[in-house]
Amino acid sequence: MNFSRTLQAGLLALAMTSVPAMAARQLHFAIDGAQFKLDGQPFVIRSGEMHYPRIPRAAWRERLRMARAMGLNTVTTYAFWSQHEPEPGQWNFTGQNDLRAFIKTAAEEGLHVILRPGPYVCAEVDFGGFPAWLLRTPGLRVRSMDARYLAASARYFKRLAQEVGDLQSSRGGPILMLQVENEYGSFGRDHEYMQAVRTQMRKAGLDAPLFTSDGGAARLFEGGTLADVPAVVNFGGGADDAKASVEALAAWRPKGPRMAGEYWAGWFDHWGEQHHVVPPETAARTVDWMLSQNVSFNLYMFHGGTSFGWLAGANYSGAEPYQPDTTSYDYDAALDEAGRPTAKYHAMREVIAKHVKEALPPVPAAPRPEAVPAFELAPAGSLLAVLDKLSKPRESRWVGAMEEFGQNYGYINYRKRLDAPAKGKLVLDELHDQATVLADGKVIGRLDRRRSENSLAVDLPAGTQLDLLVEAMGRIGFGGKLVDDRKGITRAVKLDKEELEGWTVYPLPMDVAALKRLPAGGTADPQAPGFWRGTLTLDKPVDTFLDTRGWGKGQVWVNGHHLGRFWHIGPQQTLYLPASWLKAGANEVLVFTTEPPTAKTMQGVSEPVFDTPR
Template sequence: MIHSVPRPRLAAALLGLSLAVATLTGSAAPRFAIEGDRFLLDGKPHLIRSGEMHYPRIPREFWRERLRQAKAMGLNTVTTYVFWNLHEPEPGRFDFGGNLDVAAFIRTAKEEGLDVIVRPGPYICTELEFGGFPAWLLRTPGLRVRSMDPRFLSAVERYLHRTHQELAPLLSSRGGPILMMQVENEYGSYGRDRDYMQTIKRQMLDAGFDVPLFTSDGAGPTYFEGGPLPGVTAVINFDGDVADAKASFEHLKTFRPNGPRMVGEYWAGWFDHWGEQHHTTPPERAARTVDWFLDQGISFNLYMFHGGTSFAWMPGANYSRDMPYQPDTTSYDYDAPVDEAGRLTPKFHALREVIGRHLSAGETLPPLPAASAATIAVPRFALGESVSLWDALPALSAPVTTQLPRTMEDLQQNYGFVLYRNTVPADAQGKLSIEEVRDYANVFADGEPRGTLDRRFGERELDAGLKPGQRLDLLVENMGRINFGTRLDEERKGITRSVSVGGRALYDWTHFPLPLSDLSGLRYAKTGAEAPAGPRFWRGGFQLDRVGSTFLDTRGWGKGHVWINGRHLGRYWKIGPQQTLFVPAPWLRQGRNEVVVFDVDGAGGARSLQGLTDPVYETAPDALKPRTK
């Protein structure tokens, strides 16, 4: 005969048994859990006050200072993506050192009293080249990202397992600071493949990520159809004021009546595209909305708390109904509470005041940290040495010959430029046509500039005045692969199909891959007042008695890239809105600092630069007007 046990006594017995097992096995209850509509930290209800910042966009020497700033604003958590494309630059070759040491970043957060939310992707968007996917995925013909393509999933599995090796000791299931992790990223804005989302979830679990999982999607009914998963906490992303917040949570409640309420991304600012206006948002709007979150007991993550910089080749791109291609700027300042140089803004102080009014009993705001070291001005200095791209080619690239023009991916190249070279045939005359340019081409005949083709405007034809027998050079720049929307699989770079002159297709191409990852072989010479037009590397330098961050003023230059002491700062472009490049103090040194500029236009009169204490945002009046060819 089976005797029933009263439920309270049964529950107590089971609890005692679980505690005994935990004692025997040495395990303990996880620090963080999701129970019904609440987050629990150490068994107590917990409200997450988070801000986003990304370790690769912040020099490692600044991590602790930025984290202390987050704590001082009243945040208890920081959120970061994991950047697959930077951690696995080539298949199976991983890099988690230096500025990519994500585990060190998280340990530093813990030391500063902050918990962490990790978003490993594999897709992360974040205005990052190819949405964080490694460019080498596109070398496989027909491969489809964010799908059940087994070639893609095999690469994801390898990446997640390797990332777990770095993060395992830091998971909250082991007493660490990583509270929870996101499955994929805003998939509802991309597709409806439930099998794919379930597979990514399973891969995360199989890799060993045994912390609570969540999905994050835009706050609209259509996004909920593909993004959230059954049994997984769903959080929402949006911007706007209190009215927008209320409407967004009504959408969530209709779709998911139960579960904790959280804003995975509250867009407290916005990013910039080349040629468009610089974005700012009022501090008062962010403060009012965060005040409402706290009144309602809603957890949140400010996107961004500190944006930083998309150095080197990191910026991605978007597209819209009106613009087929919208490349992102190097700066990722985002009009965030902490600016690109690490300075506290009015938005920081407005949010700190609001958060300070909603602290739990016994909780106090930390004092403001000591002010960041002041930015410095660098007096104007000359770049008196140069070498043309044509003369530099032997030191930069080994030529590759094929019958048809090949993409950057066909050439086993991820980023940078490709120079395509041919000779105009004897019977060819008329317009130059390229199908198609990805993303910006400078056209030269016998080394002389003949015009440009800009993917932003869908430009594919140019009346370049070509003559038979002339050397035709097409310098094509990868301006960043699209990082959001359904066109990810199409983002191969360079020339993607064919080139013709007057309707006659050109064959037998010589390619010069130019990743520009090593400029040490360049041989410069002093340059006179009349340097020939065309793409050119310029070199100069300046002396510093005191090191500090600065903003390199690129006004007067055309379009190109800057390196300082061997570090690739990123892209500049005279169309704006960004007219300065942030130079972090740790990348400078007392004494002489060397600057190299690769100017692809070669038509600007600038031969000098200066460092400013503040950034400059100016957009050229005709930046978004297609040119007449």
């Protein structure tokens, strides 16, 4: 009897261990010259981009199901180093950051996966997806052969492979292929660095087929590709742009696959600029052309979602020194921010349906965001009155970047008691990004990096308490300036040409643990930075958009979930609030403002609001 049970157990164990090998034979993906092949047959990738941290976990499956119903056979996502290693050696692959669960859910819904692990991802996220703590090391340069950076990225790849390595197509899993770095040709031409990234990936156990992805100019291919790694091309616009970009790729790699690694079917927004849209007809015609030519594609984005919390990054251009990204990453995508199919979704679904043999799954029922009644918000204390509850002060001879104080995101307050009268020009040298200047608790000025503002005239008596509250509005995530975009006052504070010394510094990451230490109520000067608290009472949880019009500028937390930044300058005037973060009954709403609100209530609306920037 015991021998029989032992034999049965051994046979079961043998059967279980053979499953991965069998699956590997059944699901074999390869890049064969100009073709992708699945199980030895030509395979056209019809992919859409979705980012797991930007979608409430409870909605992952329904959004993936929407992708399958539109006719996609693959979903693409970056892996976000910043979310998975928030502090050196501290790993987070749980909850909203459970990449493995996201990939497995995609497979369960009949979708393959393309994984873009970075280490750099862009994606309009803070620091291009790099963890902010890299900036604490003086002189460290990301995306280079800097040994300190490469040691950190090697550790990241090793941990990532432990999480998802067995899900690669090379081992029978749904991850078809992996991208090496991301659009490196738009940053540099260091092929030794690109080789180092590839070596790190392989050494870590990331052994699925590889590819690189760059824009369609020869100089970008020259900088970002590797001779023995297949390349794909990124572009926006219409069918003519697609044709030109694919031809440029074919000219560069005559024997390589034809794929749009990113077809920009929409675009993202900056605060104070216009909301971007791409006509559905343009996107549909472009997809139609690609499928008619057997060109594989990845829609960037299929579903953009929301840059919750501190996730949003920033850009810059020749005319604009600093362009912070909005919280909404709606992207004018096929699925809107709440996961509803748009006219663009239906137009592309119709095009895909005529190019594929199988019948497409029916479109699932769409989410239905609802309006919720207005609720009051009462003062919960001015920021300066509760500083000691939110932060442990640090004495410092000089001001410095928040990274120097071990801080990654949020706000930082620099305080100095003036020991002599201060009359002249107060200069915040290298201000990153927006400052509220207070004298004895009263606002005397606001400075905005977007407008290259860094100084104001002051006439203050001796003994004045000077507070400089600085907001980090997202690190630059694209181009050469991303390498050192530290936050706070990153150089000096001067009165005319004399540098001011002797500061008390309050780091304010405003994490959930710190916010729990806030008092239940309190008085506040509406003109000064402060907190507001209210209760949203619901019969049942519903998706909604919090209407932030009339609330100036600030942040919102609901039941401890950080929805993100709002700002009256637009174009975004609402914050997406998913039902899964709510409950029947009382829901706690906490608002922090740095610019004066004119409203006393907030409500939920059923549609997002994007207005003309002011």
